[in-house]
Amino acid sequence: GAVVSQHPSRVICKSGTSVKIECRSLDFQATTMFWYRQFPKKSLMLMATSNEGSKATYEQGVEKDKFLINHASLTLSTLTVTSAHPEDSSFYICSAPAPGLAGVGSYNEQFFGPGTRLTVL
Amino acid sequence: GENVEQHPSTLSVQEGDSAVIKCTYSDSASNYFPWYKQELGKRPQLIIDIRSNVGEKKDQRIAVTLNKTAKHFSLHITETQPEDSAVYFCAANRQAGTALIFGKGTTLSVSS
Numbered sequence: 078g079a080v081v082s083q084h085p086s087r088v089i090c091k092s093g094t095s096v097k098i099e100c101r102s103l104d105f106q107a108t109t110m111f112w113y114r115q116f117p118k119k120s121l122m123l124m125a126t127s128n129e130g131s132k133a134t135y136e137q138g139v140e141k142d143k144f145l146i147n148h149a150s151l152t153l154s155t156l157t158v159t160s161a162h163p164e165d166s167s168f169y170i171c172s173a174p175a176p177g178l179a180g181v182g183s184y185n186e187q188f189f190g191p192g193t194r195l196t197v198l
Numbered sequence: 199g200e201n202v203e204q205h206p207s208t209l210s211v212q213e214g215d216s217a218v219i220k221c222t223y224s225d226s227a228s229n230y231f232p233w234y235k236q237e238l239g240k241r242p243q244l245i246i247d248i249r250s251n252v253g254e255k256k257d258q259r260i261a262v263t264l265n266k267t268a269k270h271f272s273l274h275i276t277e278t279q280p281e282d283s284a285v286y287f288c289a290a291n292r293q294a295g296t297a298l299i300f301g302k303g304t305t306l307s308v309s310s
Binding site for chain 2: 187
């Protein structure tokens, strides 16, 4: 249990286009999901907190109009990179805390998706 | 907000030696401290975690210690093996369900 999936795993797009990345909790509900960005040989940097039924909370320096987040249901959050540019090329990873799953992990444990490699040409 | 510092950034050891990675955090309200191992292009994999009401936790060759007063926690890997080579991240968060803040990572190389 406690599986998070992401789609697509890899995407290549042209500069100026928009790309949507999906994050799904497959066997549990997540009212909150987190989006991270990871540049090569760097750490995971929190971009935003996705909240089901309300607006996302963005970290300082992250443009909310460029990185659109929609938490459509208790199992799905989407990140849309609008008007992508080469500097947006990165590894995007989502995570979800999974409370209430006895035997799966501690309440604080978070489960990560496999990541999406975005390359903008 | 929370800030997590991690040292060293690279660590090279011989197979069988021990490896220690240290992290400090800034937010005294943080209460959960996981360690992740990440291989290239993959998701972070939880290897051990500790809560603020515990000082030490062990799982076979891996242990984590926490000093709340000093606001630092450390990962100890004993009897290292080449397959332990990877990037390791420490992280912290304040309360259940909140985002993790990550350290900058340590690249561990274990040579045989």
